[in-house]
Amino acid sequence: MAAPIEIHLEFGGGAELLFNGIKEHHVTLPSQSEPWDMKQLLVWIQRNLLKERPELFVQGDSVRPGILVLINDADWELMGELEYQLQDRDNVVFISTLHGG
Amino acid sequence: MCQVDEEYHDQLERTDVPSASQKCVKCKEVSAAVVIRAGDAYCRGCFKEYFIHKFRAMLGKNRIIFPGEKVLLAVSGGPSSCSMLSQVQEGLSQKAHKKLRFFPGIVYIDEGGAVGQPTEERQRTVSELEMVFKATGFPFHIVPLEQVLDLPGSVVVTALPPSQQPPSAYKAAVDRFNQICGSDCLAPPEQQQKKSPPDVHESHTQLLQQLIGSAKTLTAREDLLNTLRQHLLVHTARTEGYSKLMLGDSCTRLAIKLLTSISLGRGAQLAQDTGFSDSRYGDIISVRPMRDYSAKEIAHYNRMFNVPSVVIPSLETKTSEKASIQRLTESFVTKLQTDFPSTVSTIYRTSEKLQTACRSSSTDDHSDRCLLCLCVLDTAVEKASAFQATLISEQLSQTLSLGSGSPRQNSGPVKPTSAASAVQCCSLSGGEDCGRATSGGSCCSSAKETIDLKSLLCYSCQLTIRDMSSVDHLPQYIMSEAKRRQRRSQMRDEISEFLLNDGDEGND
Secondary structure, three states, rough: OOEEEEEEEEOOOOOHHHHHHOOEEEEEEOOOOOOOEEEHHHHHHHHHOOOHHHHHHHOOOOOOEEEEEEOOOHHHHHHHHOOOOOOOOOEEEEEEOOOOO | OOOOOOOOOOOOOOOOOOOOOOOOOOOOOEOEEEEOOOOOOEEEHHHHHHHHHHHHHHHHHHHOOOOEEEEEEEEOOOOHHHHHHHHHHHHHOOOOOOOOEEEEEEEEOOOOHHHHHHHHHHHHHHHHHHHHHHOOOEEEEEEHHHHHHHHOOOHHHHOOOOOOOOOHEEEEEEEHHHHOOOOOOOOOOOOOOOOOOOOOHHHHHHHHHHHHHOOOHHHHHHHHHHHHHHHHHHHHHHHHOOOEEOOOOOOHHHHHHHHHHHOOOOHHHHHHHHHHHEOOOOOOOEEEEOOOHHHHHHHHHHHHHOOOOOOOOOOOOOOOOOOOOHHHHHHHHHHHHHHHHOOHHHHHHHHHOOOOOOOOOOOOHHHHHOOOOEEOOOOOOOOOOHHHHHHHHHHHHHHHHOOOOOOOOOOOOOOHHHHHHHHHOOOOOHHHHHHHHHHHOOOOOHOOOOHHHHHOHHHHHHHHHHOOOOOOHHHHHHHHHHHHHHHHHHHHHHHHHHHHOOOOOOOO
């Protein structure tokens, strides 16, 4: 049984408009048997944090195209994208690149 | 290509998946933080170098901005324009390797009124941005979009360009500047006095909202808003004495704009809409120095190096994917980009190859240009062209619907006969601008002078106007300029017999 993990979430670039305008969220993911990965985190966010218009944030299994994900200030492509396993006190940032210019 | 540090997943799906333990491909020492393009992983330091270098290279390659010039930066508050602002700051700072040598100013157009933002929100955004602008030290101007209602008619008139300089003039100008100024003369011409942003009257905001609201589709509204914004930017540049305008369009944004423009019928103006420099206004040249940066690179840079930007809701915020042509194209391109990371750069490279085919217009007559977008009119084509086909089918469908008793909804002042006369007169002379003159003449036969706007517009602006329920809400400067051009062309018609021209029209 994995312990509950604390994650620091940030939303920027317009993505925060879907979360009541709140840019930073400290969340604690409940403990479960397998370690949490990004795919499960997205499902969790959609269920618990997303206030409106889920299709503007999530598309299928992954984030909507145009939304950048940074894990501990590095591109998530370098970390394995959806397969990355979350660790305690990780910092995950979602930045929308579609808004404005 | 195989790498030593590569992590293998259960199945080998792609041979070049970058991994966390991968080193930066440039310096090969520090671990990578960003993936640029299709698999090049850079570390923070190399990425910053790459980013800054690209900006300088873009400005240096196209030698358009001369030293000592006043350049107006159009900042919308979004990530690309704020990034552009920080790059200009970076380039002008003393410790820069090769300093940039122009005098920047900032303009921010407050569009909250058109979007329906409440006043307190608008003021909050404006004060946030003011803080950012003050920190840069450049003179800034905050202009509410409502001012577009008070613009003079000269905005939509192409001014004479400054005298053409030969290419060698750039190098000579740089040398001269260096000799005179040395390295510490970059004091701005005048100091920034404390100017409070102008108050916006509630009535103006309502007029603006009426204007935007009279366009029925979101596509037309976006287009109209774009046009008004451009006019206001050019007017500000002219009145404040700037000779260049810097726009912050990123590569992604321009790729989307390219495809959108084709869908909107702006194919003829693509080179000017998406190219590096745009000289349609004559005296003010717009440049797009960010056009080589993808949105992803800009977002990473802003995040890593704390570039402040403000999120401002626009007309398209939170709209569904199919709400407008612009939105649809945006979702198409971004989706394609995730699977094929070279999509945006391919479109960009294609756009680089576009050039405007110069129609030799003997006179610099302003009636050759579209009233709204100021590009050369693309509606003067010969008989067997796609444009004539659309006119004919429009005429046919209108006559049919008139016969059935319910006229089709189209823009107010255009009378059904104008299309017919346009078609008819096109068969008379070959290859000359005839869509305008006679339709103006036929409208004038009625007691009140109705303005046939369509004849003064390029194809895509015609489509936008057609989408508007009434053209009466258009700002005064557009209508007065339209009347002026119509009168000129009528006058030209009346005296056309007496003019000596070397066209092949019948000369008596």
